[in-house]
Amino acid sequence: MTILDSILVALTALRSNLLRSILTTLGIVIGVASVIILVAVGNGAAGEVNKQISALGTNMLVVFPDAMRVMGRSSAAGTALPLSESDLVALRDKIPGVIGVSGQIDESAPVVRGNLNWTTAVSGVHPDYTMVRDWPVAEGREINAQDVQMAARVALIGPTVAKQLFPGENPVGAEIRIKNVPFQIVGLLSVKGQSAMGRDQDDVMLIPITTARNRVVGKSDVQVDQVGRIYLKLDEQTDMKTAQEDIETLLRQRRKSGPNSEDTFSVRNLAEFMRARTEVLSTMSYLLGATSAISLIVGGIGIMNIMLVSVTERTREIGLRMAVGGRKRDIMRQFLVEAVTLCLFGGLIGVALGIGIASLIAYFASWPVDVSVSVIGLAMGAAAITGIVFGFFPARRAAGLNPIDALRSE
Amino acid sequence: MTAVAKTGSEQGSAIIQARGVVKLYTIGDQELRALDGVSLEIEAGDFVAIMGASGSGKSTMMNLIGGLDTPTSGSLLIDGRDISKLDADELADLRNRAIGFVFQQFNLLPRTPAFRQVMLPLLYAHPRPEDMEAEARRRLDQVGLGNRMEHLPRQLSGGQQQRVAIARALVNNPKILLADEPTGALDSRTSEEIMRLFSELNAQGITVVIVTHEPDIAAWARRRITFRDGQIISDERQSSRVREAAQ
Numbered sequence: 001m002t003i004l005d006s007i008l009v010a011l012t013a014l015r016s017n018l019l020r021s022i023l024t025t026l027g028i029v030i031g032v033a034s035v036i037i038l039v040a041v042g043n044g045a046a047g048e049v050n051k052q053i054s055a056l057g058t059n060m061l062v063v064f065p066d067a068m069r070v071m072g073r074s075s076a077a078g079t080a081l082p083l084s085e086s087d088l089v090a091l092r093d094k095i096p097g098v099i100g101v102s103g104q105i106d107e108s109a110p111v112v113r114g115n116l117n118w119t120t121a122v123s124g125v126h127p128d129y130t131m132v133r134d135w136p137v138a139e140g141r142e143i144n145a146q147d148v149q150m151a152a153r154v155a156l157i158g159p160t161v162a163k164q165l166f167p168g169e170n171p172v173g174a175e176i177r178i179k180n181v182p183f184q185i186v187g188l189l190s191v192k193g194q195s196a197m198g199r200d201q202d203d204v205m206l207i208p209i210t211t212a213r214n215r216v217v218g219k220s221d222v223q224v225d226q227v228g229r230i231y232l233k234l235d236e237q238t239d240m241k242t243a244q245e246d247i248e249t250l251l252r253q254r255r256k257s258g259p260n261s262e263d264t265f266s267v268r269n270l271a272e273f274m275r276a277r278t279e280v281l282s283t284m285s286y287l288l289g290a291t292s293a294i295s296l297i298v299g300g301i302g303i304m305n306i307m308l309v310s311v312t313e314r315t316r317e318i319g320l321r322m323a324v325g326g327r328k329r330d331i332m333r334q335f336l337v338e339a340v341t342l343c344l345f346g347g348l349i350g351v352a353l354g355i356g357i358a359s360l361i362a363y364f365a366s367w368p369v370d371v372s373v374s375v376i377g378l379a380m381g382a383a384a385i386t387g388i389v390f391g392f393f394p395a396r397r398a399a400g401l402n403p404i405d406a407l408r409s410e
Numbered sequence: 411m412t413a414v415a416k417t418g419s420e421q422g423s424a425i426i427q428a429r430g431v432v433k434l435y436t437i438g439d440q441e442l443r444a445l446d447g448v449s450l451e452i453e454a455g456d457f458v459a460i461m462g463a464s465g466s467g468k469s470t471m472m473n474l475i476g477g478l479d480t481p482t483s484g485s486l487l488i489d490g491r492d493i494s495k496l497d498a499d500e501l502a503d504l505r506n507r508a509i510g511f512v513f514q515q516f517n518l519l520p521r522t523p524a525f526r527q528v529m530l531p532l533l534y535a536h537p538r539p540e541d542m543e544a545e546a547r548r549r550l551d552q553v554g555l556g557n558r559m560e561h562l563p564r565q566l567s568g569g570q571q572q573r574v575a576i577a578r579a580l581v582n583n584p585k586i587l588l589a590d591e592p593t594g595a596l597d598s599r600t601s602e603e604i605m606r607l608f609s610e611l612n613a614q615g616i617t618v619v620i621v622t623h624e625p626d627i628a629a630w631a632r633r634r635i636t637f638r639d640g641q642i643i644s645d646e647r648q649s650s651r652v653r654e655a656a657q
Contacts, residue, residue, distance in 0.1 A: 001533050016521050320517045323478060324578070325506020325534035327499045403478045407513065 001330045003337065010338040013310065014345070024306040025346025027299020028383050032347045034292035035379040036354025036371065041361060042285045043375075044368035049281070052195065053271050060132060061244060063091070063230040063251070064266050081255065081264045085225040088126075090254060095246050097238030102126035103209050103227025107217045111161060111205060112177045118164040122178055122205045124212020124228070130156070130189075132233040140172040140187030143208050151210035155183040158204035159191050181215045183207065240269055296382060299346065300390035307339050307394035318398050319406025332399035339391025340384050347383030351376050424487075425585055425617050426452040426475055431484035433470050433640075444470040446640035447484070452619065452633075454585065457612040459628035460621045462637035469590070471637065472621045476588050477505045489585050506534050510579025512589035516571045518563040524550055525559045528577045535582060549577040553607060569600035576607060580616075587611060589620045593627055605630045 001009075014021045065083050083103070092101040105124040110117050127145050130136055137156060147154050155178070162171045171185050192201040207216065209227065234243050247267050255264060311318070318331055355371055362369040433445040445467045452458055462468040473479040474486055480494045480501070487493075489508040496504060505511075510531075518527050528546035532539055539545060550559055553573040563571055572592060579587055589608070593601035609630060612618045620631060628634050629648065636644045 005533050012521060316515075316517060317519055320513075320519075321530070321534070322502065323476070323505060323511045324531040325502050325582075327502045327534070330534060404473050407478075407517070 006334045006337040010341040024302050027295050027302045028343050028346030029350040031292045031295035031299050032350025032379045032383050033354035037358050038288040039375040040358040040369040040371045043370035048368050059234045061232045062268050066266050082226045088227050088230050097234040099235050100128035100132040100233040102129035102132050102231050105212050105228035109179045113165040116165050120161050120203050124209035125206050132231045137187035138190040148208040148210050151214050153183045154186045156187040156189050156206040157185050158189050158202040160203040296386050300386040304390040311394050311398045315406045315409040318401050319403050322403035328399040332395045335395035335398045336391045340387035343383040343387030347380045424451040425454040427487040429485045431481045434482045443640050457618045457632045459631035459634045461628050466637040467640040468621050468637045476509050477501045508585050510584035510587045512575050512579050512592045514591035514594040516575045523560045524574045527574050528581050531582045549581045553577045568596050586617045
């Protein structure tokens with residue numbers, strides 16, 4: 001018997017019990033489908049996370065003012081000790097390796113152009129902001145030091161806002177009103193895309209931080225020299241960990257907090273934070289991986305079970321094959337081929353199902369998926385190995401039959 | 411009318427040669443002596459019926475002749491090879507090359523067309539013949555089923571199924587056709603057709619050994635060997651008159 005003959009015999013046997021064959025392979029179908037989904041979604045997500053990490057800005061640290069803690073509990077948001085311009089200056093001058101620094105105050109505000117209006121996040125920032133965030137303007141100019149000093153009514157417009165207020169037009173040079181204050185648009189920001197949380201980062205207006213304090217953010221909400229959070233960009237040679245510790249030490253000194261008291265600020269490396277999220281994602285991948293491994297094992301046991309049934313049902317056939325000259329290894333191979341064929345059949349269905357579900361995820365969750373040929377190969381390989389492993393015992397039992405007893409059975 | 415067969419008759423050299431063959435089975439702690447020192451020679455080209463009640467040892471003898479089992483002691487030469495000295499693979503090859511099996515229950519594969527049934531032994535041959543399908547179709551033609559090549563077993567009558575089985579037994583050009591109660595599942599008219607086919611094949615030179623408990627069937631053979639309690643109790647040549655009467 002050649003392999004081809006064995007495959008033909010296997011197909012005949014499987015077709016004659018079609019429903020049984022399909023039900024038997026369900027475990028393999030699920031196992032293979034989850035392998036496909038796992039890798040497709042995992043790869044897509046990893047690519048997306050990398051994109052987001054670079055979108056955050058490289059070599060960047062953020063200092064947040066934290067709510068004060070009383071007895072280990074956070075107090076209300078308003079109790080946070082704000083960061084001030086003098087903090088920002090101190091950070092810029094005293095931390096080695098800082099090449100850019102900017103505050104950011106946020107306010108949600110309606111932006112009006114003629115009869116069009118759009119509510120967006122208006123952020124007051126320093127001139128370094130676009131450099132620190134690796135977020136250059138696509139057209140026009142940046143906010144400069146003079147703008148900040150003069151509290152000029154100039155704005156950079158995010159692509160999403162531009163699309164809403166200036167459909168098909170170039171917004172640079174145009175005038176808009178933010179909270180009824182007229183602003184001149186001096187630049188159009190480049191496209192940054194979605195954040196890790198799915199927020200549209202392009203739905204934004206940037207204005208000088210001084211202007212924001214004076215004109216946009218409610219007076220009662222902001223102190224005169226408040227800067228919100230502070231973004232710092234460090235040069236390539238600076239170790240992020242050291243810089244983070246330096247910043248913490250400096251701010252503690254400035255706030256005169258003792259070594260054991262709780263900090264009223266926090267310094268975060270957002271890229272690290274993103275990487276931590278990636279690790280969560282990879283933990284989930286392990287879980288999904290375990291799921292597919294378990295389904296393949298359970299599916300394999302199903303295969304083994306049905307192959308044992310098949311050996312029993314076809315004992316006479318086995319006897320006949322031996323009587324007409326089939327050797328042990330011919331019988332063995334035939335049942336192994338049958339088990340593998342069954343698994344590959346389930347594998348094919350699983351691949352189709354997996355690609356289908358991955359595409360649905362891609363479509364509805366707008367989550368990128370990446371189905372590669374190597375993944376399909378991997379999944380089919382896993383199915384084939386399952387067939388060999390779990391087909392081995394039934395095949396050996398078939399090959400070990402005594403031809404006389406086998407012929408006489410029934 | 412009958413004569414005790416002599417070894418080394420006009421048919422030529424012995425194709426089956428048993429000397430003091432003993433076969434023991436152990437069932438629990440009981441030892442069963444299925445064959446108790448059987449010596450026997452069957453000439454090439456002969457037509458032999460092996461008779462006996464159940465438990466007489468005739469089935470055991472058939473299994474040994476067919477190379478499905480090996481003797482506990484004694485020697486058994488099939489086509490010149492001592493089967494007690496062969497391993498499992500060599501026995502399989504001997505069965506494939508030298509023996510054609512015909513069973514009471516036909517033992518056809520379900521859902522398999524006739525010509526594929528007949529091809530089966532060729533698939534296990536070493537080396538494999540060139541055009542297996544043509545050979546299978548030729549054999550089906552030979553047993554009178556030229557117009558039933560693609561039929562499935564369930565589309566064939568009992569007699570036709572047994573013909574397919576006989577074509578399958580013939581396809582490897584075996585020296586011995588070994589039939590175990592080949593008419594046991596057939597009516598008397600069909601049985602006669604099948605026995606006539608065996609006679610024709612025997613006339614073409616193939617050695618035919620039929621195991622049966624029916625005297626009517628045994629009457630077709632030239633030689634009748636009867637077993638009881640694991641031993642041969644009679645071994646007779648039947649005259650052509652008896653055989654013609656049976657036909």
